[in-house]
Amino acid sequence: MERRSFFRLAGSAALIPALSLLPERSVHACTRVLWNSNNLAVITGRTMDWPESTQPKIYALPAGIARNGGKLGNFTIVQKNPLSWTSKYGSLVAGAYDLGAVDGVNEHGLAGHMLYLNSTDYGARDASKPGLQAGLWLQYALDNAASVTEALALLAPIQIVMVEAHGHKASLHLVLEDAGGDSAIIEYINGQAVVHHNRDYTVVTNDPPYAEQLMLLKKMVETHAFQPLNRNTPLPGNVNPVDRFQRAAFFSHFLPQPQDTRQAIAAMFSIMANVSVPFGAPYKDFSTYNTEYRSVTDLTNLTYYFQLATVPSVSWTRLAGLDLKPGAQALTFDPDALDVAGDVTARYIPVTPPF
Numbered sequence: 001m002e003r004r005s006f007f008r009l010a011g012s013a014a015l016i017p018a019l020s021l022l023p024e025r026s027v028h029a030c031t032r033v034l035w036n037s038n039n040l041a042v043i044t045g046r047t048m049d050w051p052e053s054t055q056p057k058i059y060a061l062p063a064g065i066a067r068n069g070g071k072l073g074n075f076t077i078v079q080k081n082p083l084s085w086t087s088k089y090g091s092l093v094a095g096a097y098d099l100g101a102v103d104g105v106n107e108h109g110l111a112g113h114m115l116y117l118n119s120t121d122y123g124a125r126d127a128s129k130p131g132l133q134a135g136l137w138l139q140y141a142l143d144n145a146a147s148v149t150e151a152l153a154l155l156a157p158i159q160i161v162m163v164e165a166h167g168h169k170a171s172l173h174l175v176l177e178d179a180g181g182d183s184a185i186i187e188y189i190n191g192q193a194v195v196h197h198n199r200d201y202t203v204v205t206n207d208p209p210y211a212e213q214l215m216l217l218k219k220m221v222e223t224h225a226f227q228p229l230n231r232n233t234p235l236p237g238n239v240n241p242v243d244r245f246q247r248a249a250f251f252s253h254f255l256p257q258p259q260d261t262r263q264a265i266a267a268m269f270s271i272m273a274n275v276s277v278p279f280g281a282p283y284k285d286f287s288t289y290n291t292e293y294r295s296v297t298d299l300t301n302l303t304y305y306f307q308l309a310t311v312p313s314v315s316w317t318r319l320a321g322l323d324l325k326p327g328a329q330a331l332t333f334d335p336d337a338l339d340v341a342g343d344v345t346a347r348y349i350p351v352t353p354p355f
Helices: 006-010 134-144 148-155 210-222 241-253 261-274
Strands: 030-035 043-049 058-061 066-068 084-086 091-096 100-106 111-116 131-133 159-161 172-177 183-189 192-197 291-298 303-308 315-318 331-333
Touching (some): 030 241, 030 261, 043 100, 043 111, 091 134, 100 134, 111 134, 131 134, 134 148, 134 159, 134 172, 148 183, 192 210, 241 261, 261 303
Parallel strands (some): 131 159
Antiparallel strands (some): 030 043, 043 291, 058 091, 058 331, 091 100, 172 183
8 A cells, every 4th residue: 555644644634623623513424535545446435424314315317317407306496597417427326305416426437425514605696607506516517527627627617506405504515536536625615616626635524614624634743643653542532523534534544455346345434434423422412413324436446335324234336237328217226225235236227317
């Protein structure tokens, strides 16, 4: 394994000591870890942590689907100058409430995840810019870009518009990575898009905004807070974004060079398990944000692994086994079944695209 410095690896999301210095605020939980240094495959893992079920289903969405970025389900959110497009690439995504994709990968190995960021401020609507409701932010990138750099260029001229569903605002940052190992985080702070683009940005959780995270990590490294680097290192063990980030950054630093893809996937799932939120764990004001599911994506071999927290097995889908060409039938798979295990590519059934 290429041994990068711990600062570079953890620098992907330096939020380790952050929230202890910030006012108490409502924070939802999620974690993303990218492993782009193992010389075998680019692997990314993600936890979805939420106070209720997001009703997750996995969708295989072929190229050629026309989308209206101003609509949320049957409601028109963006009245003037909504972004519209026809998908250029097929994708495999996990949906939330059947209103948009929050996790997934496309046929060219661009993957992405939407994570909660309480600090999000998309700003007042500027109708001179094409408007895209936040629930379709990730889907637009997967539909139209083959790499992180291409996605950033496509997203730059548009405006993300806040939406709300099931009593929750879409206060999000978008995290992207590609098969080349590139990485980017897009946040909207004080109405402006802020982009952090660097392949060393491998770990992301939630608040505070990324610039603060990086500054706080630098301070932590300079004070030798991670010494000694061994089993006696005092790692915070709770479920807030600070503690989860520190554990993810620490343990992913020590991942050994995998001998094969199976080992690489298992290694990433071990990190995701370590930063998952147990059932009933107190979060804010003793409400809970359990880990609903864990996903691991092999961007090199285009395979999407999924584990619902209430199902004891891991399933996976091979994009090569799906027809994602224009005109193909959209498909879906419901991971909420006790017999879900192994390769489920052949178990997908036809569906009308939900978004």
